[in-house]
Amino acid sequence: MSSELAPDQTPFDDGLTDSKAFLTRVDPRVKIIATLIWSILAASLENLAAAGLALGGALLALPFASWSFRNLAKRLSTINFFFLFMWLTLPFSFSTPGQALGAIGPLKVTLEGLTLAALLTLKGNAIVIAVIAVLGSSPLYVLAAASRSLRCPEKLVNLFLLAVRYLQIMFMEYARLRKAMRARGFKLNFSRNALNGAVFLIGSLLVRSFDRAERVHKAMISRGYKGVVWVRTDFTLQRRDFVFSLVSLFLLALIALGGFWWRII
Amino acid sequence: MHISEGVLSLPVLLSGAALTTFGVALGLRRIGDENLPKTAVLTATFFTASFIHLNVGPSSVHLMLNGLIGLMMGWVAFPIVLIGLLIQGLLFQYGGLTTLGVNTFNVAGPGVLVGLLFHKAIYGPDTTKSSIFSFMAGFLAIALTALLVCVALLLTNPVNYKVAALTILASHVPVMFIEGAVALLVVRFLKKVKPELLVDPKWANK
Structure with missing residues (x-):
C-alpha cells in the first residue's frame, strides 16, 4: 500500500495533463468510450499471448500522453503490490493437478499457478496503463463534463465535480490538522493515544466540513444555484479524434482476435 | 482492500456493476438538489479521512x-x-474502471446495511447501547467487506484463489477491531461536539 501523503502534498498537482500532448487534445468522450471497451476486453482475456498484446497496446499509448517516469512508477507500484501478493500465493496453492516445476522447501511450485499470476499481472497492467495514458491525460473536470454529455446521471456528475473541487480544500484542512498534530509530537501508531488523535482528526474534519457545507450551500443559493453545475460541454469531433478511434479499434480488434483465436485451437 | 484490475472474471465484474448501479440509483434519489453541496463536501471529507494511516x-x-x-x-x-x-x-x-462496480458494492453495501440496522440504536440517548452498536457497525462493515472480497475472488476461481482469499480475510481481522474502535470514538465525539450530524434523518437513513 502507499505511504501516507506528505503534509504539504495534494494528490492533484501531478502535472500529468500537458495540453500539447496528442492524447490530451483528443475528445474526452471518445477517450472514455475507448478506455471502457479496452478495459472490459482486457479484463476478459484468458491467455497469456493476448494479454501480452494488450499490455503492448497500452504501452503504445504512453508516448502520446504526457507523464513523468516518477509518477508512472508510483502509480504502477500500487497495483503491482497487489499482484506481488498473487505471485506469492498462486504458484504454491494451485490445487488442480498442476505441473510441478520444482519446490521451495515443502512448497510445490506449479506452472499453472505461475501462468495465472503472469496473466493477471499482464491484464491488470494493460488496463491501468491505458487508463493512465488515455484518461489520465485529461483533467478530472473535463472527464466529468464529457461523461455528462455521454448521458451519465446529471446528479452524479454534479456530485463528482463538487467533490473534486472540495477535495482540494479538505486536503488543505487535513494537512493543517496533521501539521498541528506533528508539531505536538503525534505519531499515528496503534496505541490508545494515537487512536484518540486519529479520531479527533476525523471528527474535526467532519464537523468543519459540515459547517463549511452549510456556508457553501448558502453562498451557492445566493448566487442563483438551482441544482445545475455549469460546465463546458461543447465538444466537437475533429480529425485527431477519428485517428484515435481508428487506431483504438484496430488494437481492440487485434486483441479480441488474439483472445478468440486461442480458444479455437 | 480494493481488488485490482484483471483479477476477477467478467460475470463477477458485471454482477458487481449491476448491484452498484442499483445502489447508486437509490442513493441519488435521496439527494435533493439542496443537499448536493453538503453531500459533495462530506464525500471529499470521507475521501480525505481514508488517507489517515495507522x-x-x-x-x-x-x-x-x-x-x-x-x-x-x-x-x-x-x-x-x-x-x-x-x-x-x-x-x-x-482500482480501476472495470472493478469499480464490484469494489463500490463491497465497500458501500456493508456500510448501508449496518447503517440501516444500527442507526436507531446509535442515535438514541442510551450511551452504552450507542457505544456497543457503533463499535459493531465499524467492525461488521469491514468484516462484511472483507468477506465480500473473498466471495468475489472465490466466485471467479473457487479453487485457486482460496489461499489468497483466506489471507485477505485473516489480514483484515486487526483492521476490524481498529475500525470498530474508530467508529465508536468518532460517534462519541460527534455526539458531544455536533450531534446534529448524527440526527439528520431527512436525507439519510430512511
Missing part, C-alpha cells in the same frame, strides 16, 4: 470508515463511495 507493527492500515459513512449517509453511501473510488482510480490507480 501504523500497526511493520505495516500500516488506512481507514475505510464505510460503517461510519453508512451510519451517517444511509443509501447515499453508494454514490459517495463510487465517487471516492473513481477519483482514487483516476488519480492513484488503486
Whole structure:
C-alpha cells in the first residue's frame, strides 16, 4: 500500500495533463468510450499471448500522453503490490493437478499457478496503463463534463465535480490538522493515544466540513444555484479524434482476435 | 482492500456493476438538489479521512470508515463511495474502471446495511447501547467487506484463489477491531461536539 501523503502534498498537482500532448487534445468522450471497451476486453482475456498484446497496446499509448517516469512508477507500484501478493500465493496453492516445476522447501511450485499470476499481472497492467495514458491525460473536470454529455446521471456528475473541487480544500484542512498534530509530537501508531488523535482528526474534519457545507450551500443559493453545475460541454469531433478511434479499434480488434483465436485451437 | 484490475472474471465484474448501479440509483434519489453541496463536501471529507494511516507493527492500515459513512449517509453511501473510488482510480490507480462496480458494492453495501440496522440504536440517548452498536457497525462493515472480497475472488476461481482469499480475510481481522474502535470514538465525539450530524434523518437513513 502507499505511504501516507506528505503534509504539504495534494494528490492533484501531478502535472500529468500537458495540453500539447496528442492524447490530451483528443475528445474526452471518445477517450472514455475507448478506455471502457479496452478495459472490459482486457479484463476478459484468458491467455497469456493476448494479454501480452494488450499490455503492448497500452504501452503504445504512453508516448502520446504526457507523464513523468516518477509518477508512472508510483502509480504502477500500487497495483503491482497487489499482484506481488498473487505471485506469492498462486504458484504454491494451485490445487488442480498442476505441473510441478520444482519446490521451495515443502512448497510445490506449479506452472499453472505461475501462468495465472503472469496473466493477471499482464491484464491488470494493460488496463491501468491505458487508463493512465488515455484518461489520465485529461483533467478530472473535463472527464466529468464529457461523461455528462455521454448521458451519465446529471446528479452524479454534479456530485463528482463538487467533490473534486472540495477535495482540494479538505486536503488543505487535513494537512493543517496533521501539521498541528506533528508539531505536538503525534505519531499515528496503534496505541490508545494515537487512536484518540486519529479520531479527533476525523471528527474535526467532519464537523468543519459540515459547517463549511452549510456556508457553501448558502453562498451557492445566493448566487442563483438551482441544482445545475455549469460546465463546458461543447465538444466537437475533429480529425485527431477519428485517428484515435481508428487506431483504438484496430488494437481492440487485434486483441479480441488474439483472445478468440486461442480458444479455437 | 480494493481488488485490482484483471483479477476477477467478467460475470463477477458485471454482477458487481449491476448491484452498484442499483445502489447508486437509490442513493441519488435521496439527494435533493439542496443537499448536493453538503453531500459533495462530506464525500471529499470521507475521501480525505481514508488517507489517515495507522501504523500497526511493520505495516500500516488506512481507514475505510464505510460503517461510519453508512451510519451517517444511509443509501447515499453508494454514490459517495463510487465517487471516492473513481477519483482514487483516476488519480492513484488503486482500482480501476472495470472493478469499480464490484469494489463500490463491497465497500458501500456493508456500510448501508449496518447503517440501516444500527442507526436507531446509535442515535438514541442510551450511551452504552450507542457505544456497543457503533463499535459493531465499524467492525461488521469491514468484516462484511472483507468477506465480500473473498466471495468475489472465490466466485471467479473457487479453487485457486482460496489461499489468497483466506489471507485477505485473516489480514483484515486487526483492521476490524481498529475500525470498530474508530467508529465508536468518532460517534462519541460527534455526539458531544455536533450531534446534529448524527440526527439528520431527512436525507439519510430512511
